[in-house]
Amino acid sequence: MIDTLIVGFGIAGLNYAEQLRRHDRSFVVLAPREESASNLAAGIINPTVLKRFNSVWKSDEFLNYAFRHYSEIQDLVQTKIIHRTPILRILNNKREQNEWVFGCSKPFLKNYLNNKLISGDKYNGIKAPFNYGEVKKSAKVDNITLISSYQKKIIPNQYIDCRIDHTKLEFNPEGILYKGIQAKKIVFCEGFQSVKNPFFNYLPLVGSKGEMLIIKCNLLTEEVIFKGPIFLSPIGENKFWVGATFDREDKTTFATKKGNEWLLSKLDKILNLPYQILEHKAQIRATVIDRRPLLGIHPLNNKLFILNGMGTRGVLMAPLLSKWLYEYIEYKFKLPEATDIKRFENNYFRN
Numbered sequence: 001m002i003d004t005l006i007v008g009f010g011i012a013g014l015n016y017a018e019q020l021r022r023h024d025r026s027f028v029v030l031a032p033r034e035e036s037a038s039n040l041a042a043g044i045i046n047p048t049v050l051k052r053f054n055s056v057w058k059s060d061e062f063l064n065y066a067f068r069h070y071s072e073i074q075d076l077v078q079t080k081i082i083h084r085t086p087i088l089r090i091l092n093n094k095r096e097q098n099e100w101v102f103g104c105s106k107p108f109l110k111n112y113l114n115n116k117l118i119s120g121d122k123y124n125g126i127k128a129p130f131n132y133g134e135v136k137k138s139a140k141v142d143n144i145t146l147i148s149s150y151q152k153k154i155i156p157n158q159y160i161d162c163r164i165d166h167t168k169l170e171f172n173p174e175g176i177l178y179k180g181i182q183a184k185k186i187v188f189c190e191g192f193q194s195v196k197n198p199f200f201n202y203l204p205l206v207g208s209k210g211e212m213l214i215i216k217c218n219l220l221t222e223e224v225i226f227k228g229p230i231f232l233s234p235i236g237e238n239k240f241w242v243g244a245t246f247d248r249e250d251k252t253t254f255a256t257k258k259g260n261e262w263l264l265s266k267l268d269k270i271l272n273l274p275y276q277i278l279e280h281k282a283q284i285r286a287t288v289i290d291r292r293p294l295l296g297i298h299p300l301n302n303k304l305f306i307l308n309g310m311g312t313r314g315v316l317m318a319p320l321l322s323k324w325l326y327e328y329i330e331y332k333f334k335l336p337e338a339t340d341i342k343r344f345e346n347n348y349f350r351n
């Protein structure tokens with residue numbers, strides 16, 4: 001018998017696996033080798049909400065834990081996965097410059113924003129007539145390398161390439177049996193696909209589709225992440241991640257003509273260099289009605305747990321959320337109320 005079955009191996013499943021590994025708990029991951037939101041994400045760790053000049057909820061806690069945690073995983077897999085790349089916000093006019101300077105004086109932002117603007121001439125090929133504001137404590141995690149190297153190097157014998165059929169889970173006094181694997185409990189980390197999970201589909205996952213491009217641009221700097229109406233983020237070999245769209249209506253993972261046109265129109269507003277489009281893809285972010293994560297235990301079955309709802313900030317939040325969930329399950333620590341799925345329990349009993 002193993003301790004835990006983890007369903008899903010995006011950034012949530014990986015971080016939960018890492019909590020179990022650190023605590024010497026036995027586990028098996030069940031997940032199909034398919035593209036997920038985590039594979040498509042830019043992997044940007046940004047503690048600020050630049051549109052509203054605010055910081056992310058509990059940003060210091062999430063950030064400090066995430067930096068330490070990804071550095072440790074980097075040592076473990078012996079592959080570079082975290083890049084401390086600054087974000088440069090392109091300021092479009094005098095008003096945005098003033099907002100930036102004002103933002104720098106807000107107590108919850110002053111550690112994150114550099115109050116000295118960076119000259120718009122510094123980087124060749126970017127249109128920044130009103131200079132740049134710099135986000136100081138940002139980074140970029142290479143999710144694709146992280147997920148594949150962790151799976152191959154750390155859990156090669158604990159990963160099963162499969163999509164689980166929820167109707168085939170059997171419950172017994174020891175816990176859960178799935179296709180011959182007996183576990184004490186199961187943690188679902190299925191991202192937006194959790195809407196198909198019969199145990200947790202009462203939770204208000206609304207989802208938001210994101211389309212992105214990969215472009216090649218030989219003359220653009222790879223030192224920084226540019227933030228205009230979209231992110232333009234280096235991924236190596238003169239390739240850049242461009243995105244993303246937000247669409248709450250379309251819940252398919254098809255890349256669309258509309259998305260492509262929107263991305264290119266925004267890209268052309270900031271980039272003044274020749275480029276070539278290499279990829280155009282889409283995935284659904286697991287966004288929640290109240291914009292807070294979904295952690296906790298099923299209302300009636302104490303073998304079933306969920307780690308989900310990370311919206312646009314999975315890379316920043318997944319490490320600490322995994323720790324919170326682990327401590328909740330194993331030590332009965334209280335979850336922060338804003339993350340606990342108990343807040344939606346009425347939905348379950350109403351259905």
Ligand SMILES: Cc1cc2nc3c(=O)[nH]c(=O)nc-3n(C[C@H](O)[C@H](O)[C@H](O)COP(=O)(O)OP(=O)(O)OC[C@H]3O[C@@H](n4cnc5c(N)ncnc54)[C@H](O)[C@@H]3O)c2cc1C
Pocket residue numbers: 007008009010011012013030031032034035036037038039040041042043044045162163164165189190191192193194209210211212243244282283284285286307308309310311312313314315316317
């Ligand atoms: C275009 C785009 C850009 C983004 N950029 C960023 C960014 O820069 N920074 C950031 O922090 N976040 C970003 N995000 C958000 C980020 O991708 C998510 O917050 C995060 O990846 C969610 O991770 P997850 O593990 O919960 O879900 P997912 O990555 O969706 O993973 C879910 C996993 O569950 C598996 N699964 C589902 N159903 C089953 C089943 N029945 N059986 C077995 N396995 C199953 C899937 O195969 C997958 O492995 C972006 C998202 C998009 C779409």
